[in-house]
Amino acid sequence: MASPTPPNVKSCENKCNEAYPGREVFLTWVDLWVTVSNGKDGNKPILQGLTGYARPGEVLGIMGPSGCGKSTLLDALSGRLGSKTRQTGEVLINGRKQQLAYGTSAYVMQEDILTWTLTVQEAVYYSAQLQLPNSMPKVEKKERAERTIREMGLQNSVNTRIGGWGSKGLSGGQKRRVSICMEMLTRPKLLFLDEPTSGLDSAASYYIMSRIVKLAQQDGMTVIASIHQPSSEVFDLFHNLCLLSLGRTVYFGSRLEANQFFAVNGFPCPTLQNPADHYLRTTNTDFDEDIELGIQEKKTAEEAIHVLVESYKSSNACKQIQREVAEICQRDRGVIGKKRSQASFFTQCLVLTERSFVNMYRDPGYYWLRLVIYIALGLGLGSVFYDVGPAYGSIHARGSMLMFVASFLTIMAIGGFPSFVEDMKVFGRERLNGHYSAGAFVVGNTLSSVPYLLLISLIPSAITYYLVGLHRGAERFIYFTLVLFVCMALVESLMMIVASLVPNFLMGLIAGAGIQGLMMLSGGFFRLPNDLPKVFWKYPLYYIAFHKYAYQGLYKNEFEGLSFDNMNQFEGPHTIHGDEILRDTLQVEMGYSKWVDLAILFGMVVLYRLLFLGMIKMVEKAKPMLRDLLNFSRRPTERTTVNPYSA
Numbered sequence: 037m038a039s040p041t042p043p044n045v046k047s048c049e050n051k052c053n054e055a056y057p058g059r060e061v062f063l064t065w066v067d068l069w070v071t072v073s074n075g076k077d078g079n080k081p082i083l084q085g086l087t088g089y090a091r092p093g094e095v096l097g098i099m100g101p102s103g104c105g106k107s108t109l110l111d112a113l114s115g116r117l118g119s120k121t122r123q124t125g126e127v128l129i130n131g132r133k134q135q136l137a138y139g140t141s142a143y144v145m146q147e148d149i150l151t152w153t154l155t156v157q158e159a160v161y162y163s164a165q166l167q168l169p170n171s172m173p174k175v176e177k178k179e180r181a182e183r184t185i186r187e188m189g190l191q192n193s194v195n196t197r198i199g200g201w202g203s204k205g206l207s208g209g210q211k212r213r214v215s216i217c218m219e220m221l222t223r224p225k226l227l228f229l230d231e232p233t234s235g236l237d238s239a240a241s242y243y244i245m246s247r248i249v250k251l252a253q254q255d256g257m258t259v260i261a262s263i264h265q266p267s268s269e270v271f272d273l274f275h276n277l278c279l280l281s282l283g284r285t286v287y288f289g290s291r292l293e294a295n296q297f298f299a300v301n302g303f304p305c306p307t308l309q310n311p312a313d314h315y316l317r318t319t320n321t322d323f324d325e326d327i328e329l330g331i332q333e334k335k336t337a338e339e340a341i342h343v344l345v346e347s348y349k350s351s352n353a354c355k356q357i358q359r360e361v362a363e364i365c366q367r368d369r370g371v372i373g374k375k376r377s378q379a380s381f382f383t384q385c386l387v388l389t390e391r392s393f394v395n396m397y398r399d400p401g402y403y404w405l406r407l408v409i410y411i412a413l414g415l416g417l418g419s420v421f422y423d424v425g426p427a428y429g430s431i432h433a434r435g436s437m438l439m440f441v442a443s444f445l446t447i448m449a450i451g452g453f454p455s456f457v458e459d460m461k462v463f464g465r466e467r468l469n470g471h472y473s474a475g476a477f478v479v480g481n482t483l484s485s486v487p488y489l490l491l492i493s494l495i496p497s498a499i500t501y502y503l504v505g506l507h508r509g510a511e512r513f514i515y516f517t518l519v520l521f522v523c524m525a526l527v528e529s530l531m532m533i534v535a536s537l538v539p540n541f542l543m544g545l546i547a548g549a550g551i552q553g554l555m556m557l558s559g560g561f562f563r564l565p566n567d568l569p570k571v572f573w574k575y576p577l578y579y580i581a582f583h584k585y586a587y588q589g590l591y592k593n594e595f596e597g598l599s600f601d602n603m604n605q606f607e608g609p610h611t612i613h614g615d616e617i618l619r620d621t622l623q624v625e626m627g628y629s630k631w632v633d634l635a636i637l638f639g640m641v642v643l644y645r646l647l648f649l650g651m652i653k654m655v656e657k658a659k660p661m662l663r664d665l666l667n668f669s670r671r672p673t674e675r676t677t678v679n680p681y682s683a
């Protein structure tokens with residue numbers, strides 16, 4: 037068997053240095069194993085002792101049948117394995133263990149996670165504003181976004197919404213291209229592409245891949261792309277090929293030499309057949325029928341793989357790869373520079389606020405549907421408690437009506453949870469690629485929600501307040517509305533925390549509703565504060581649940597200054613004052629004013645938002661966990677070794 041001719045490392049290096057000085061990334065991996073714990077069956081190996089490299093200006097194509105470990109290899113190389121995988125072996129950048137800061141590499145995931153309400157142009161331009169540095173003028177950013185859109189062949193769909201649940205927009209292949217577009221904006225040093233051509237026709241696949249190859253060569257980018265079924269034209273674009281089967285290397289080396297390797301081992305590619313198809317068919321064990329071999333005998337795919345894997349281990353190709361890896365590792369090319377310069381924190385906050393505001397406006401599930409429900413509930417409350425009056429019986433009616441407002445109207449904020457989860461998914465993808473800081477995301481999400489929360493608290497408040505005939509006065513109405521507003525903001529913050537930990541609709545809704553149910557119970561309405569069991573319910577839940585402050589603030593706002601006629605059959609008619617009701621009947625703490633209750637509620641919003649930020653940061657520190665939580669498309673995985681260059 038002839039050994040593959042290795043590409044000339046030095047010439048490539050020189051070319052790259054000229055084109056993009058000091059920006060190149062040489063990635064090597066040696067004896068890389070990834071195993072996943074399989075419950076009772078012990079550890080299941082997913083990748084078995086892989087060795088290889090990727091160089092600047094080149095595209096390494098990872099191929100193999102479905103489930104052979106392509107995505108796992110990309111995850112291992114990019115430091116994105118989940119928390120349940122175990123990784124051993126060495127992954128080096130420029131010959132040393134070093135960390136790539138956020139933003140210096142990019143990863144296009146297999147699943148397209150995009151803000152579905154935006155048009156292509158908006159999505160890419162917002163992304164450009166977030167990722168490109170402040171020093172770049174706006175027109176240039178716009179120009180870069182437009183050029184990248186054209187490069188990905190999306191110029192005819194710039195004004196089409198991406199689309200998602202509930203609304204059809206771009207096709208699957210177009211979404212794929214938008215995802216690639218966003219990661220290509222900054223021309224990262226190291227680009228991982230997981231199935232970049234899935235959903236694309238052969239012409240579009242070729243077009244996209246040839247653009248990527250051109251950019252890799254121009255900018256000295258190192259590209260590693262897993263690909264399912266490349267056409268022969270796309271296959272010809274790869275510089276090197278890594279062919280996997282059942283987690284093992286069937287072949288790694290020059291694409292040009294692969295045919296010869298297969299032929300020498302008894303699996304020649306039939307004339308006029310796409311070599312990529314031939315390799316995949318030969319190495320697929322899922323349909324382990326007998327496969328026709330170029331020679332007289334018949335073998336199963338398992339046997340064929342065994343022959344190829346063993347032959348590769350002792351081949352010149354394998355030895356050559358080991359030499360290349362050793363050579364790359366010997367030459368210390370230094371530390372990769374610091375984090376890529378990007379938009380300032382302030383710009384990030386502005387852009388994220390605007391983007392989130394637009395998304396909230398266009399996503400009916402975020403606020404509009406809730407507004408309709410709130411109006412219906414406001415009318416319902418207004419008619420049930422219509423013109424409640426000053427009679428003795430109205431004390432109970434007012435109290436329960438206020439409880440309903442502070443508890444049930446606010447708990448309805450969990451209705452926005454599916455949209456929060458979508459937001460968290462997009463955040464997870466963008467954050468892992470270093471597009472912006474977690475703090476900017478929290479600020480943007482908070483500020484953009486304020487106008488909507490004001491709207492959905494003001495309208496139902498106005499309907500309810502005046503239909504029921506609560507304590508008259510503009511100041512009292514404003515207080516009532518502000519309490520509803522701040523409670524909704526609190527529940528939203530709580531649900532964002534839940535969404536960052538439990539990014540699953542059903543589990544998140546159950547968790548969120550459960551937490552609020554407990555807080556409601558301890559708020560002092562269903563059981564008076566002095567009668568609450570001391571352990572857990574009074575200390576600490578009563579004091580940390582926002583319901584206590586919401587109930588008490590609303591009670592004070594309503595009862596202070598009101599009097600009711602008490603028709604007691606023994607003592608005769610007399611008047612009960614609001615203060616007595618507050619102190620004796622409702623057991624409200626009277627030592628401070630209702631404005632203190634409101635201030636505490638506002639303070640809690642700030643605290644919850646900080647908690648949300650803290651939670652994101654904490655999960656980020658345990659990065660594999662973040663990936664499990666935010667990487668919805670993939671299974672949870674386990675990982676015990678720290679990737680040498682995860683940021």
Ligand SMILES: Nc1ncnc2c1ncn2[C@@H]1O[C@H](COP(=O)(O)OP(=O)(O)OP(=O)(O)O)[C@@H](O)[C@H]1O
Pocket residue numbers: 072082100101102103104105106107108109120264671672673674
């Ligand atoms: N956390 C995990 N738990 C159990 N099995 C896992 C886990 N992660 C990966 N696997 C298994 O490892 C194998 C490789 O998965 P991977 O997603 O890397 O394959 P792939 O080649 O990218 O597949 P496809 O082309 O279909 O996307 C599969 O059999 C998969 O079921």
